[in-house]
Amino acid sequence: MINIIDGGVTAPKGFKASGVPCGLKNNQKKDLAVVCSNDIAVAAGVFTKNVVKGHSLQVTMDHIKSGYAQALVINSGNANACLGEQGYKDAKEMASLTAQLLNCDTENVLVGSTGVIGMPLNLPKVRSGIRTAVSGLSEEGGHDAAEAIMTTDLVSKEIAVEFEIQGEKVRIGAMAKGSGMIHPNMATMIGVITTDVNISKGLLDRVLKEVITHTFNRVSVDGDTSVCDMVVILANGEADNEGIVKENIEYSTFKSALEYVCTYLSKMIAKDGEGATKLIEVVAEGALHAEDAYKVVSAIAKSPLVKTAIFGEDANWGRIITAAGYSGADFDPNLVDIFIGDLMVCRNGTGLKFDEEKAKEILKENEVKIKINLKRGTASDRIWTCDFSYDYVKINGSYRS
Numbered sequence: 364m365i366n367i368i369d370g371g372v373t374a375p376k377g378f379k380a381s382g383v384p385c386g387l388k389n390n391q392k393k394d395l396a397v398v399c400s401n402d403i404a405v406a407a408g409v410f411t412k413n414v415v416k417g418h419s420l421q422v423t424m425d426h427i428k429s430g431y432a433q434a435l436v437i438n439s440g441n442a443n444a445c446l447g448e449q450g451y452k453d454a455k456e457m458a459s460l461t462a463q464l465l466n467c468d469t470e471n472v473l474v475g476s477t478g479v480i481g482m483p484l485n486l487p488k489v490r491s492g493i494r495t496a497v498s499g500l501s502e503e504g505g506h507d508a509a510e511a512i513m514t515t516d517l518v519s520k521e522i523a524v525e526f527e528i529q530g531e532k533v534r535i536g537a538m539a540k541g542s543g544m545i546h547p548n549m550a551t552m553i554g555v556i557t558t559d560v561n562i563s564k565g566l567l568d569r570v571l572k573e574v575i576t577h578t579f580n581r582v583s584v585d586g587d588t589s590v591c592d593m594v595v596i597l598a599n600g601e602a603d604n605e606g607i608v609k610e611n612i613e614y615s616t617f618k619s620a621l622e623y624v625c626t627y628l629s630k631m632i633a634k635d636g637e638g639a640t641k642l643i644e645v646v647a648e649g650a651l652h653a654e655d656a657y658k659v660v661s662a663i664a665k666s667p668l669v670k671t672a673i674f675g676e677d678a679n680w681g682r683i684i685t686a687a688g689y690s691g692a693d694f695d696p697n698l699v700d701i702f703i704g705d706l707m708v709c710r711n712g713t714g715l716k717f718d719e720e721k722a723k724e725i726l727k728e729n730e731v732k733i734k735i736n737l738k739r740g741t742a743s744d745r746i747w748t749c750d751f752s753y754d755y756v757k758i759n760g761s762y763r764s
Contacts, residue, residue: 365620366525371505374523374536375559377401377601380504382511385492387440387478387485393511395492397500398555399434399465404599406432406473407568409575410592417444417591419454419476426458426470430564432597433468435555436461436493437475437512439540444480444590453484460490464497475553477514477540477591509538512553516540520631526620528613529604533560537624539594541582541632552632554579554594556624560617561600562607570618571596578625581746582633583664594625630747639749642730643673646745647687649737655692656744659735662690664748673731674750678722680708687735698738704731 373380380398387394408427410420419438426432436457443450458472465472476484509519523536541552556571571594579594600606607613634642645663650656663669666686672679680701688696701709704725708717725731 364526365623368523368525368534370523370536371509371521372398372536372538372555372557373502373505375534375557375599375601377559377599378536378557379500379502380508381496381499381501382504382507382509383492383495383499385438385495386488387438393507394438394440395489395496396437396508396511397434397461397493397496398508398557399500400557400597400599401601402599403431403433403467403471404597405430405562405564405567406595406597407564407571408473408593408595409572409579411590413590413592415445415590417442417476418446418450419443419457419474420591420593421451422454422458423473423475423593423595426473427595429470430568431471432473432595433471434461434465435473435475435595436496437477437553437555438484438489438492439477439512439514441476441478441482441484442480442591443476443484446481446483449483453486453489456486457489457493460493461497464494473595475512475591475593477512477553480590505536505538512538512540514540517635518631520628520635522624522627524620524624526616528560528602528607528616531603533602533604534558535560535620535624537628539628539632552579552592552594554628556594556596556621558596558598559600559602560598560607561602561604562598562617566607566610566614567596567598570614570621574618574622574625578622578629581744582629583661583746583748633747633749640752641673641728641750643670643748643750644730644732644745645748646732646734646743647737648734648743649739650742650744651693651737651740653742653744655694655737656742658690658692659687659694659737660744660746662686663733663735664746667751670748670751673726674752676723676726678703678708678717678719678726680714683733683735684709684712692737694737694739700736700738702734
């Protein structure tokens with residue numbers, strides 16, 4: 364049984380965190396976070412597939428190769444990306460200073476940056492922020508850390524759960540940021556997951572990659588992906604479970620809990636999409652191959668015409684079948700059924716006379732489900748997205764200011 368508890372990334376045993384303002388944001392809000400384990404932890408990560416990668420991300424990808432980490436330092440308000448050699452040096456200095464203050468190896472500190480691309484970091488402010496954050500580390504600091512990594516997010520995103528492994532209570536805590544430039548693989552998103560479970564390095568890496576495929580990598584806000592994006596997990600083994608060393612029932616229990624955590628945060632990211640008024644779940648069933656199902660949900664989720672129709676509460680299902688048609692998926696349009704909520708609007712590729720008022724009521728809800736059945740096979744997939752409102756344009760038309 365999975366129980367939701369308070370605390371975010373500091374809920375598991377042996378973790379502390381803090382979040383402080385250091386002046387990178389113009390609004391004086393928190394913009395620098397530190398999360399650390401009391402001792403070295405096994406670590407794994409999943410990173411953006413964008414060929415362009417921010418300098419902080421490059422450092423993290425290098426440091427995590429060992430499979431171990433003890434801390435993360437993350438700034439918002441500046442992506443530290445596309446700055447040449449200086450950007451990489453700045454990221455290394457962030458890791459080095461954090462390590463020095465925590466008395467650990469620089470290679471065991473991971474770095475994250477998110478914000479505007481192409482603007483140099485203000486290192487004096489960052490250094491001051493790191494010192495303040497480290498001196499303020501606390502077992503109650505998870506909430507502040509979650510707030511400090513936000514950019515255009517309207518709400519902070521965190522969760523913690525408790526469950527049993529091998530007869531012992533263990534915990535997973537997590538926080539994430541993400542609101543725009545969101546699409547697999549991955550999005551403008553930083554996710555930090557902590558756990559006190561005792562698990563092998565190889566299995567931690569495997570379970571993270573398996574879970575992220577159908578959680579964080581099934582979120583789309585606008586079809587764009589950025590250059591700083593990562594989800595990392597630290598497992599310090601401070602719980603009293605014997606250890607997960609093979610893919611048995613204990614591994615499955617841990618995987619289910621991790622999937623619960625990542626699903627929760629993924630839906631929060633989609634719901635908090637820039638300017639969003641509705642959370643949309645797009646489901647494709649009856650595909651011949653898994654790849655076809657993914658192509659269909661991905662195309663529908665990032666279609667501006669579908670997303671604006673949902674915002675306008677217009678059951679324009681023609682936009683849905685059109686997006687599926689250009690997705691590259693293999694299907695017969697003469698077999699396709701489409702549902703908006705529980706209302707069938709298209710059968711065998713042909714429009715139905717449906718109740719427009721009922722459709723509008725469904726589309727007025729805060730959460731809307733679109734289902735398309737290709738009726739070709741047994742493969743399925745789903746993705747979470749949001750509508751496009753006027754505010755999305757306002758937010759992104761003046762992002763740097």
